[in-house]
Amino acid sequence: MADSSSVPAGLTPAELRLRFRAGGLVAPTSGLAPGFVQANLVILPQALAFDFLLFCQRNPKPCPLLEVVDAGSIEPRLMAPGADLRTDTPKYRVYRDGTLAAEPIDLKELWADDLISFLIGCSFTFESALIEAGIPVRHIEQCSNVPMYITSIPTAPAGVFHGPMVVSMRPVPAAQVVRAVQVTSRFPAVHGAPVHIGDPAAIGIRDIARPELGDPVEIRPGEVPIFWACGVTPQAAAMASRPPLMITHAPGHMFVTDRRDAEYSVL
Amino acid sequence: MADSSSVPAGLTPAELRLRFRAGGLVAPTSGLAPGFVQANLVILPQALAFDFLLFCQRNPKPCPLLEVVDAGSIEPRLMAPGADLRTDTPKYRVYRDGTLAAEPIDLKELWADDLISFLIGCSFTFESALIEAGIPVRHIEQCSNVPMYITSIPTAPAGVFHGPMVVSMRPVPAAQVVRAVQVTSRFPAVHGAPVHIGDPAAIGIRDIARPELGDPVEIRPGEVPIFWACGVTPQAAAMASRPPLMITHAPGHMFVTDRRDAEYSVL
Numbered sequence: 001m002a003d004s005s006s007v008p009a010g011l012t013p014a015e016l017r018l019r020f021r022a023g024g025l026v027a028p029t030s031g032l033a034p035g036f037v038q039a040n041l042v043i044l045p046q047a048l049a050f051d052f053l054l055f056c057q058r059n060p061k062p063c064p065l066l067e068v069v070d071a072g073s074i075e076p077r078l079m080a081p082g083a084d085l086r087t088d089t090p091k092y093r094v095y096r097d098g099t100l101a102a103e104p105i106d107l108k109e110l111w112a113d114d115l116i117s118f119l120i121g122c123s124f125t126f127e128s129a130l131i132e133a134g135i136p137v138r139h140i141e142q143c144s145n146v147p148m149y150i151t152s153i154p155t156a157p158a159g160v161f162h163g164p165m166v167v168s169m170r171p172v173p174a175a176q177v178v179r180a181v182q183v184t185s186r187f188p189a190v191h192g193a194p195v196h197i198g199d200p201a202a203i204g205i206r207d208i209a210r211p212e213l214g215d216p217v218e219i220r221p222g223e224v225p226i227f228w229a230c231g232v233t234p235q236a237a238a239m240a241s242r243p244p245l246m247i248t249h250a251p252g253h254m255f256v257t258d259r260r261d262a263e264y265s266v267l
Numbered sequence: 268m269a270d271s272s273s274v275p276a277g278l279t280p281a282e283l284r285l286r287f288r289a290g291g292l293v294a295p296t297s298g299l300a301p302g303f304v305q306a307n308l309v310i311l312p313q314a315l316a317f318d319f320l321l322f323c324q325r326n327p328k329p330c331p332l333l334e335v336v337d338a339g340s341i342e343p344r345l346m347a348p349g350a351d352l353r354t355d356t357p358k359y360r361v362y363r364d365g366t367l368a369a370e371p372i373d374l375k376e377l378w379a380d381d382l383i384s385f386l387i388g389c390s391f392t393f394e395s396a397l398i399e400a401g402i403p404v405r406h407i408e409q410c411s412n413v414p415m416y417i418t419s420i421p422t423a424p425a426g427v428f429h430g431p432m433v434v435s436m437r438p439v440p441a442a443q444v445v446r447a448v449q450v451t452s453r454f455p456a457v458h459g460a461p462v463h464i465g466d467p468a469a470i471g472i473r474d475i476a477r478p479e480l481g482d483p484v485e486i487r488p489g490e491v492p493i494f495w496a497c498g499v500t501p502q503a504a505a506m507a508s509r510p511p512l513m514i515t516h517a518p519g520h521m522f523v524t525d526r527r528d529a530e531y532s533v534l
Contacts, residue, residue, distance in 0.1 A: 057324070068325070
């Protein structure tokens with residue numbers, strides 16, 4: 001499978017989506033279309049939509065909603081006018097009864113008129129802001145995926161949805177921890193401020209060297225692990241809550257939007 | 268009818284709610300329980316709840332959701348544990364088919380197990396922050412209600428709900444306009460940054476001296492009118508969209524919560 005380095009540099013979000021739509025390109029989206037918001041994707045039948053919308057409202061840190069697309073519509077008119085949600089994400093995941101059932105590269109066969117799509121903020125947005133503030137982001141330096149952990153922090157349940165909060169971790173030099181809190185606090189629409197700083201055991205993480213998802217990263221002497229709520233939390237909720245059908249993006253293979261990161265800073 | 272000055276000073280939010288519950292006190296809540304969040308209230312039958320939740324998601328400035336209470340539950344467990352939403356607001360409004368049908372002081376007769384309650388942020392929270400920042404708030408100086416205007420700014424429709432955005436206006440000395448933007452930007456959960464600064468006509472306001480709701484306030488030489496999205500917008504949506512039943516608080520008679528204003532600042 002391709003990695004992001006095989007994608008020509010300088011493509012606009014719309015050009016990238018057309019490449020994914022054409023089907024010849026399946027690649028993680030980290031680093032692509034820098035400066036533009038990338039989104040987690042959750043697609044559910046209408047019968048589950050109220051419960052999931054309420055789950056997001058009650059858990060704004062892991063599930064900050066950027067847009068909810070009307071039932072049956074394939075176009076996120078706010079975030080990416082003209083896009084097709086069935087084809088423009090590089091890879092999807094299909095969960096049936098809480099179990100990963102397939103990883104298709106489009107949803108042409110699966111699409112139905114009662115499906116409602118939710119676009120959820122992604123930490124790529126605040127990572128750009130961290131780097132601009134001179135704060136190192138280790139997994140980007142390592143060219144790996146961010147380490148993610150299933151915590152002992154419960155989400156606020158809503159209807160059928162419940163489950164543990166998933167967090168991502170970035171080690172930050174002690175002298176820059178305050179600045180990292182400030183920078184990410186300005187982006188509540190993309191997870192915002194951290195949920196925990198320091199001791200992993202305090203939020204139920206047994207072994208910081210063995211993330212449940214993504215790749216481990218080095219924590220150097222003098223660095224403090226900082227934990228942010230993660231947009232994979234809905235997938236953990238799918239596994240815990242076992243809805244008949246839930247479609248998401250494949251981890252790291254995000255939906256690339258036309259909106260700029262800077263539009264999502266509150267100050 | 269009583270005004271706020273008839274309420275003993277120094278009551279906690281819980282004590283205030285008990286006074287309202289007992290029924291002997293009907294008063295606007297401006298200035299009561301300073302430092303604690305007050306909320307706009309919208310109560311709808313479950314059949315309308317998804318559309319309204321989506322309306323709030325799509326219109327976060329006028330409709331910033333603080334809590335959604337499960338169907339039939341009378342207790343906002345996040346904002347005011349132990350409270351009773353049927354009795355603890357000083358006065359309610361009942362809209363039927365988009366028309367104001369009654370202004371009861373409790374909902375004991377009207378309550379039904381399919382009702383879902385939405386608590387929405389209120390600008391009282393950021394007004395305290397403005398005053399602390401040395402920015403005058405004219406309608407508080409005048410002891411009147413904030414002036415509100417129906418604008419030409421459309422809300423993003425969701426299901427049956429649509430209608431114009433309602434804004435509140437506060438005149439601010441030109442030298443403090445930037446600071447007013449900064450201070451209120453820190454509170455996205457209670458309407459956040461202004462939606463417009465300056466010329467009222469640019470957002471469809473014909474006569475700044477004649478607000479559609481609330482009281483007019485003086486704009487002194489050198490002051491600029493600043494407009495913020497207003498929590499009365501759902502009531503305008505009720506009138507435009509004509510749902511069979513929608514219950515709200517009566518303007519100025521808010522639900523007083525146990526959460527502190529400072530908890531809702533993002534930075």
